[in-house]
Amino acid sequence: MEHSYDPCFETSVDLLSDPQNQRVWSIIISLFGDMAQQPNDQISGSALTRIITPMGIKPEAIRVALHRLRKDGWIESSRSGRSSIHYLTQYGRDQCVAVTARIYAREPASPQDWHVLIAADGCGQAVLDEALLLPDYVAVNRTTAMGCGPMPKNTHDLLALDASNFSLPDWLKVQLFPAELSTSCAALLKAVNAIPEMTQELSPVQIASLRTLIVHRWRRVVLRHPDLPANFYPAAWPGDACRNRVFSLLDQLPRPNLAELGELVEA
Amino acid sequence: MEHSYDPCFETSVDLLSDPQNQRVWSIIISLFGDMAQQPNDQISGSALTRIITPMGIKPEAIRVALHRLRKDGWIESSRSGRSSIHYLTQYGRDQCVAVTARIYAREPASPQDWHVLIAADGCGQAVLDEALLLPDYVAVNRTTAMGCGPMPKNTHDLLALDASNFSLPDWLKVQLFPAELSTSCAALLKAVNAIPEMTQELSPVQIASLRTLIVHRWRRVVLRHPDLPANFYPAAWPGDACRNRVFSLLDQLPRPNLAELGELVEA
Incomplete structure (x- = not known):
């Protein structure tokens, strides 16, 4: 059974689609990550098409x-048989x-324990650059990295120290939360705040489309900055407001089970 | 009354004189700092000459x-009258x-509370360089300074943090205690260890000569590195042994009072 045209759903999809940044493979990952992350989960090709084409993406893409x-x-x-399974x-x-864990955290993680690794002007740079490849490290400048949690046992040729009571200059806030990221986050907040109350019941596939779009947009905000205490945020950082609205929407759009998506496809 | 030739005194002066680094104005400061630092203290020109010429320094110098x-x-x-007073x-x-306080500290100061100031690669450098002019700051690299005690209230455009549990790379130890400083310190330790037991009572002027030489050499070691906890010392740093021997010698050479020096001059 096909659901009838729902202007609220259409409006929501339009609001959540990001035409400048609609990488289809990345949206598919958002979908699998949200709904089919377990070892035996699978999504049929036709369900995938029905979830993604309403975003204005062609089956060929x-x-x-x-x-x-x-x-x-x-x-x-x-x-x-006739259908493909992914x-x-x-x-x-x-x-x-x-x-x-980071995408779906309802509270912003705010790690309090930090250490700092410092290279000499001409020594230890390679070890520092290596550390900066790890997810727990944040670059401060060319010779300094902040790391979450206790310092590693072996800090090789780096000065290492436990750090507390950060006093944060604006340049570091801007560096950790660049203007482009604040813009993305503010745009998402505007979009999720504009999503209307649904006047008709959504189908599981429609719910999957909206969840995918929301998770996709949020993922691209939340994973683009490290987890940092609130005093690292730049002034007027819209991240917390955005997170609250994202999870309130996801709660209104409970994850459909894959069988429901499948049934519809077979119908 | 002139004291007779004392080979122990002569040997000690020879051991303590540093012919490559005998800046006369700096030796005079060591002498005043050790014996005539109070507002009404003064040393006559003839006492000065009798204290300093045994070091092989000419009256003209x-x-x-x-x-x-x-x-x-x-x-x-x-x-x-005929004599000058300084x-x-x-x-x-x-x-x-x-x-x-630093020169005469019998125990090495070992400050435990540190903060760190960090400039951006292209921002805050001037503020950092300013901080490094203060005696409480030590340069780590071009963008990083360690400061003793709590961090200042206003850290301007720098990242500031309280630091603890330093893990120290060799390059930083070598930077804070350069090889040349270790060599100077080891040479002074060798000299003070070689000073013989005095076989004759020394005159106040002779005591003043030896004290001046010891304080002068020690001053040039202890003020050339910052006060740092022992784990910052490079391997085999001879500073503590040197300090112990310096103060044991100074205790054996109690500071003569200026009147005694004066009397001798007038005699």
């Missing part, structure tokens, strides 16, 4: 993106799992 | 140094007072 995701080792596909590889699952 | 010290505002001189200016006294 979905096929190209799936091809790329298979090539990069994120997704595997198989055929079942699922995350172990690698793809691991990538999703690694960021799920 | 003493006159030149006194001239320079007057010109630089450290010392004033006046005439009293004393520290307020400026000279202030300079001496500022370092007396």
Whole structure:
């Protein structure tokens, strides 16, 4: 059964779509991460199409993106009769799992324990650059990295120290939360605040479309800055307001189970 | 009364004189700092000569140094009959007072509370360089300074943080205690360890000569590195052994009072 045209759903999709940044493969990852992250989860090709095409993405673009995701080792596909089935590889699952806690955290993480690693002007740079590849480290300047939690046992050729009572200059706030990120976050906040109350019941596929768009946009905000205490935020950082509205919307759009999506597809 | 030739005194002066680094004006400051730092203290020109010439320094070099010290505002001189009288200016006294506690500290100061100031790669450098002019700050690298005690209220455009549990790389130890300083300190330790037991009673002037030489050499070691906890010392840093021997010698050479020096001169 096809749901009738719902202007609220259409409006919401329009608000949440980000035409300048609609990477289809990335949206597909957002979808799998939100709804099919478990080892036996799978999504049929037709469900995928019905969830994603309302975003203004053509089936051909979905096929190209799936091809790329298979090539990069994120997704595997198989055929079942006339229809295709897609699922995350172990690698793809691991990538999703690694960021799920941060994407879905309802409270901003605010780690209080920090250490700092400092290289000499001409010594230890390589070790510092290595540390900065780890997710727990944030670059302060060319020779300084802040790390979350206790300092590592072996700090090699770096000066290491436990840090507390940060007094934060504006340049560091701007560096950690660049203007472009604040703009993205403010745009998402504006979009989620504008989403209307639904006047009709949404189908599981429509819910999946909206959840995917919301998670996709939020993921691209929350993963682009490190977890930092609130005193690191720049003035008027809209992140907390955005997070609250995102989770209030997701609560109104409970994750459909994959069987429901499948049924619809088979219908 | 002139004391007779004392080979122990001569040996000690030879051991303590540093022919490569015998700046006469600096030795005179060591002497005033050690024996005539109070507002009404004064040393006669003839006492000065009798204290300093045994170091192999000519009266003419003493006159030149006194001239320079007057010109630089450290010392004033006046005439009293045939003899001249020298004393520290307020400026000279202030300079001496500022370092007396560090020179005469019998236990190495080991400040435990530190903060760190960090400039951006292209921002805050001037403020950092300003902080590094203060005696409580130590440069770590071009953009990082360590400061003793609590962080200042206004850290301007710098990232500031309280630091603890330093893990110290060799490059920082070498930077704070350069090889040249370790060499100077080891040479002084060797010299003070070689000073023989005195076989004859020393005159007040002889005591003044030896005290001046010891304080002068020690001053040039202890003021050339910041007060840092022992874990900042490089391996085999001879500073503590040197300090112990320096103060044991100074205890054996109690500071003569200026009247004694004067009497001898008038005798």
